[in-house]
Amino acid sequence: MDLSQKLADLNGRFELIIKNFNRENKLNDLNEFKVQSQKPDFWQKDPKSAQDVMKKISSISSEIETFESLDKEITDLKGMINLAQSDQKLTLELEKEIKKAEKQIDNLEITMFLSGK
Numbered sequence: 001m002d003l004s005q006k007l008a009d010l011n012g013r014f015e016l017i018i019k020n021f022n023r024e025n026k027l028n029d030l031n032e033f034k035v036q037s038q039k040p041d042f043w044q045k046d047p048k049s050a051q052d053v054m055k056k057i058s059s060i061s062s063e064i065e066t067f068e069s070l071d072k073e074i075t076d077l078k079g080m081i082n083l084a085q086s087d088q089k090l091t092l093e094l095e096k097e098i099k100k101a102e103k104q105i106d107n108l109e110i111t112m113f114l115s116g117k
Contacts, residue, residue, distance in 0.1 A: 003081060003094055007074075007078065007081055010098065011074055011078070014070065014105055020112055026060055026063060026064055030057065034057060069104075073097070073101050076097075080097075
């Protein structure tokens with residue numbers, strides 16, 4: 001499979017992830033948790049619950065970062081594909097980056113599958 005086809009395949013898989021990711025809901029949840037964490041009695045009221053909220057903030061932030069990073073990476077790879085056809089060094093670098101993106105997509109797919117989304 002050539003690099004263009006691999007990238008097209010990755011893009012298709014990422015499009016499915018985009019449909020299920022629901023970034024807006026994640027951002028809303030993140031903002032709600034952040035508002036909760038800013039309350040003056042946040043830690044005093046229920047430390048266990050406060051700790052859970054902080055874990056959720058961290059988890060959601062990480063998901064959003066991963067998603068946005070992968071989105072940017074795929075966009076950048078699409079831009080590099082034409083340049084790589086005439087440059088062997090760039091082709092090798094592109095292959096490495098496509099493999100890296102593929103691993104990230106694999107991980108997102110597994111996470112989504114395990115979370116039932």
